[in-house]
Amino acid sequence: xxxxxxxxxxxxxxxxxxxxxxxxxxxxxxxxxxxxxxxxxxxxxxxxxxxxxxxxxxxxxxxxxxxxxxxxxxxxxxxxxxxxxxxxxxxxxxxxxxxxxxxxxxxxxxxxxxxxxxxxxxxxxxxxxxxxxxxxxxxxxxxxxxxxxxxxxxxxxxxxxxxxxxxxxxxxxxxxxxxxxxxxxxxxxxxxxxxxxxxxxxxxxxxxxxxxxxxxxxxxxxxxxxxxxxxxxxxxxxxxxxxx
Amino acid sequence: xxxxxxxxxxxxxxxxxxxxxxxxxxxxxxxxxxxxxxxxxxxxxxxxxxxxxxxxxxxxxxxxxxxxxxxxxxxxxxxxxxxxxxxxxxxxxxxxxxxxxxxxxxxxxxxxxxxxxxxxxxxxxxxxxxxxxxxxxxxxxxxxxxxxxxxxxxxxxxxxxxxxxxxxxxxxxxxxxxxxxxxxxxxxxxxxxxxxxxxxxxxxxxxxxxxxxxxxxxxxxxxxxxxxxxxxxxxxxxxxxxxx
Numbered sequence: 001x002x003x004x005x006x007x008x009x010x011x012x013x014x015x016x017x018x019x020x021x022x023x024x025x026x027x028x029x030x031x032x033x034x035x036x037x038x039x040x041x042x043x044x045x046x047x048x049x050x051x052x053x054x055x056x057x058x059x060x061x062x063x064x065x066x067x068x069x070x071x072x073x074x075x076x077x078x079x080x081x082x083x084x085x086x087x088x089x090x091x092x093x094x095x096x097x098x099x100x101x102x103x104x105x106x107x108x109x110x111x112x113x114x115x116x117x118x119x120x121x122x123x124x125x126x127x128x129x130x131x132x133x134x135x136x137x138x139x140x141x142x143x144x145x146x147x148x149x150x151x152x153x154x155x156x157x158x159x160x161x162x163x164x165x166x167x168x169x170x171x172x173x174x175x176x177x178x179x180x181x182x183x184x185x186x187x188x189x190x191x192x193x194x195x196x197x198x199x200x201x202x203x204x205x206x207x208x209x210x211x212x213x214x215x216x217x218x219x220x221x222x223x224x225x226x227x228x229x230x231x232x233x234x235x236x237x238x239x240x241x242x243x244x
Numbered sequence: 245x246x247x248x249x250x251x252x253x254x255x256x257x258x259x260x261x262x263x264x265x266x267x268x269x270x271x272x273x274x275x276x277x278x279x280x281x282x283x284x285x286x287x288x289x290x291x292x293x294x295x296x297x298x299x300x301x302x303x304x305x306x307x308x309x310x311x312x313x314x315x316x317x318x319x320x321x322x323x324x325x326x327x328x329x330x331x332x333x334x335x336x337x338x339x340x341x342x343x344x345x346x347x348x349x350x351x352x353x354x355x356x357x358x359x360x361x362x363x364x365x366x367x368x369x370x371x372x373x374x375x376x377x378x379x380x381x382x383x384x385x386x387x388x389x390x391x392x393x394x395x396x397x398x399x400x401x402x403x404x405x406x407x408x409x410x411x412x413x414x415x416x417x418x419x420x421x422x423x424x425x426x427x428x429x430x431x432x433x434x435x436x437x438x439x440x441x442x443x444x445x446x447x448x449x450x451x452x453x454x455x456x457x458x459x460x461x462x463x464x465x466x467x468x469x470x471x472x473x474x475x476x477x478x479x480x481x482x483x484x485x486x487x488x
Contacts, residue, residue: 008358015264018254018354022263058484082354084361086482090369093479106362108354110262114252114326118350122333124374126382127390129399131371137483138370146371146397153393154386155373235337238330239381240302 001103003027004069005076006092008083008109011195012040016115021107028076032065033088034058037078056136062091063098070099082111086132086160113158116191116219119201121233123189123221124156133170134161147174151181156227156236159220162190163213171220175210178222182206187223189234190214203234245347247271248313249320250336252327252353255439256284260359265351272320276309277332278302281322300380306335307342314343326355330376330404357402360435360463363445365477367433367465372400377407377414391418395425400471400480403464406434407457415464419454422466426450431467433478434458447478 005024010016025031025045031038032051042050051068053061062077069075079087089106096102117124129150133143150157157178162171178186184207191201192215204212206222214220227236249268254260269275269289275282276295286294295312297305306321313319323331333350340346361368373394377387394401401422406415422430428451435445436459448456450466458464471480 010262015267016262016352018260018262019266020259023259059487082358082361084358084366084368085372086369087366089362089366090479090482091484093365093474093477094481094485096475106366108260108358108362110326110352110354111358114328114352114355117326117328118333118352121337122328122331122350124328125330125334127373127375127387128329129371129373129394130368137486142398143371146399149393149397149399150373153390155390155393230337231340233337235334237338238334240335241338242381243303 001101002069002072003074003103003105004065004092005105005107006083006089007076007078007107008087009037009040009078009080010110011112011115012080013195014044016110016195018109021109024076024107027074029073030068030075031078032061032075033078034061037080041078058088058091062088062095066092066095066099066102069102082109083107085111085130112160112194112219115194116158116221119191119194119199120189120203120221121235123223123227123234123236124158125236125238126156126224128156128158130158130160132160133167133174144177147177151178154224156224157222159222161216162218162220164216171212171214172210175206178206182222187227187229187234188221190218190220192218194219203229245345246313246316247318247347247349248309248336249349249351250327250333251320251322251351252331253281253284253322253324254354255356255359256324257439258288260354260439262353265353268320268351271318273317274312274319275322276305276319277322278305281324285322302332302335306332306339310336310339310343310346313346326353327351329355329374356404356438356463359438360465363435363438363443364433364447364465365479367467367471367478367480368400368402369480369482370400370468372402374402374404376404377411377418378405388421391421395422398468400468401466403466405460406462406464408460415456415458416454419450422450426466431471431473431478432465434462434464436462438463447473
């Protein structure tokens with residue numbers, strides 16, 4: 001049957017891809033995706049056709065992939081991080097009904113919450129939330145409500161899309177909401193360009209995170225009430241320490 | 245410098261490991277971990293020494309790994325899924341101060357929230373929470389508070405450790421809390437033995453999940469108010485459909 005893989009590439013360097021992801025790319029006759037992501041893998045496959053659409057043309061991109069797969073080619077739609085976490089998997093399923101049957105297989109990958117956490121130490125070792133601060137597709141009120149709930153119940157939080165040129169003050173607004181319930185000294189961190197050239201990270205307080213100048217290449221992490229700095233790392237205890 | 249890798253293996257089959265994880269295992273002179281996890285990788289390395297401790301002896305296990313690394317061996321502590329999500333990364337950092345300096349490197353992996361989601365479709369395509377229902381290390385009141393917050397703010401939820409022999413009714417109790425705010429027809433799913441022999445999955449309503457007989461090999465998924473069944477899959481829209 002016609003086959004469409006939706007592949008999570010991980011943070012961007014080939015070493016953090018899974019063997020399953022690599023096998024899907026090997027098998028694919030056509031690679032498809034946003035240019036920034038196809039550029040990460042195209043060099044591994046010289047001569048393999050690559051279909052791209054510009055930023056924000058996700059619907060066209062998914063239709064293109066489905067159309068080619070329905071036409072008989074094995075297609076790999078590539079996503080950064082995981083294929084399902086703010087990735088293209090949902091849209092592929094939503095659009096699949098417009099085309100003849102295609103066998104869709106989701107290939108998971110290491111999302112930024114995990115790859116970024118590994119750089120900082122162990123910030124997500126207890127219950128956590130993943131929240132995107134982008135209001136392109138979600139009303140800010142909904143984002144604010146989730147930030148408030150996450151703070152009230154003392155979750156660790158991974159913040160995706162913490163800022164962009166057009167949303168320069170969103171991280172500050174998010175931190176203000178978190179500060180209604182979380183202490184200003186709550187241990188936080190961020191990582192820029194996870195696993196890629198120019199990787200950079202910092203551990204800082206929630207009050208300091210509020211002032212940090214992050215961009216769309218960053219993922220931010222907010223600890224829970226137990227998260228500590230330990231030898232330069234951000235560490236959220238799992239609870240074993242009660243047995244020490 | 246003495247080196248200790250804390251390695252997330254992914255769901256358990258070698259194909260879902262990253263290249264980085266495999267390289268750490270290759271380099272390690274000693275493998276360390278809970279037997280169930282070391283058994284997954286030991287066959288790849290015949291003759292490589294394996295150090296294990298029984299279930300719940302996590303502190304001994306981490307001390308053993310740190311001691312061997314401090315003594316000059318390159319050690320890989322293996323964890324299922326990701327090294328930081330309910331894994332050993334935090335405990336390694338907490339105990340490291342007891343030993344001479346060791347270079348600790350966390351190697352992230354595909355946690356069950358991601359690998360299970362890929363089996364079901366795209367259930368976590370919008371903001372989500374990861375919550376463990378195990379009260380071995382966390383008071384039930386804290387778990388209940390987080391479930392309540394996650395339901396109130398309409399997060400998608402991945403439930404780890406949804407049940408065990410001693411906690412047979414925990415999933416039911418959790419669903420009862422979620423049902424205070426989420427509709428009984430909320431689309432849910434679960435996966436048993438993700439990526440391993442005997443993998444099994446089901447999509448069902450929240451009311452049905454409440455009655456499901458899950459075990460410690462399962463991960464459960466609860467949708468948000470927009471999550472739908474689409475051609476037999478569990479799909480949470482990201483918001484692009486507003487543009488369709």
